[in-house]
Amino acid sequence: MIYFSLISRISDGLPLAGTTDVSYENDDPDFKLAYKELKRVIRKCDKFPDRCTYTPSTYSIHFISALGLTFSVICDSSYPTVLAFSFLDEIQKEFLQQYETEKREKATRPYTFVEFDTFLQKAKTRYKHPRTLTTKLDLTTLSQEIRLRPPYNISPEEVNPPVGNFVLSTSFRTSATSHRHFVPLGLFGWVTVAMNVFCSCLNLARAILLMNEGHIDDFDSEVYQFGALFLLCCLFFSYQVYLMCWPTNMRKPLACATLGSICLCQLYLWEHRTSIQMLFHITVSCTATFVIFTRQIQEKLPQYNL
Incomplete structure (x- = not known):
């Protein structure tokens, strides 16, 4: 099932909206690891393709990038990939429809669009049971697209470069590392x-x-x-x-x-x-x-x- 979703801005890593009910998972060390790795992936997402998957533990991180935004999700590693990206496509369309480009660019505080969590909760509930959901969604086009162009699998070394390797440690430096702009x-x-x-x-x-x-x-x-x-x-x-x-x-x-x-x-x-x-x-x-x-x-x- 889907546990956490986040919408952030690529230029500076600012989270614009996200799921708020994640406290019940905080005791799971694997979820804590995935949650921590998600923050690192978000800060480096402009170095990866527009559709990626990263599995640091028993949980998987999927994200898509478009129009200066990153839409990401944490779910079980056994959760169908096509459903995870279908969920991301759905929240992407709804978010872009609700918030214009100017409003997104002017946001300066984390979780400016916290009210979008209402839609995220409804979408999470719908995607909670994959077997019943697949009969209600037409996933043919998305399935073919993922089969022809599968998501890029991020390796742990790309997210956490080896200590002492200067080239790798600086190659993923993004605009989000700049603290003053x-x-x-x-x-x-x-x-x-x-x-x-x-x-x-x-x-x-x-x-x-x-x-x-x-x-x-x-x-x-x-x-x-x-x-x-x-x-x-x-x-x-x-x-x-x-x-x-x-x-x-x-x-x-x-x-x-x-x-x-x-x-x-x-x-x-x-x-x-x-x-x-x-x-x-x-x-x-x-x-x-x-x-x-x-x-x-x-x-x-x-x-x-x-």
């Missing part, structure tokens, strides 16, 4: 990034134009000094893009320093720019600083208490 940018954030890239390109073009106008034998001329200032502005705007897109230590002080440097450059370049151009560059830089300050880093809980 930004909450996704919204429309305002992406527009700000685009404007910063635009300003960076403008300053680069002005720097190249000014330096082409200078005399190659006169490196101390003001033309080259202003060209260098335009080039610095280009670098500062590019650095703001970096601070907006990647989590960095001390990013807020660095953002303030970058904003001050851009404003200072505008003062030096007032002869080569109109007031509107200067105001535009300062506004874009201030907006980027605001995004850097307000964009939050999402700290991932290492185990998510699965």
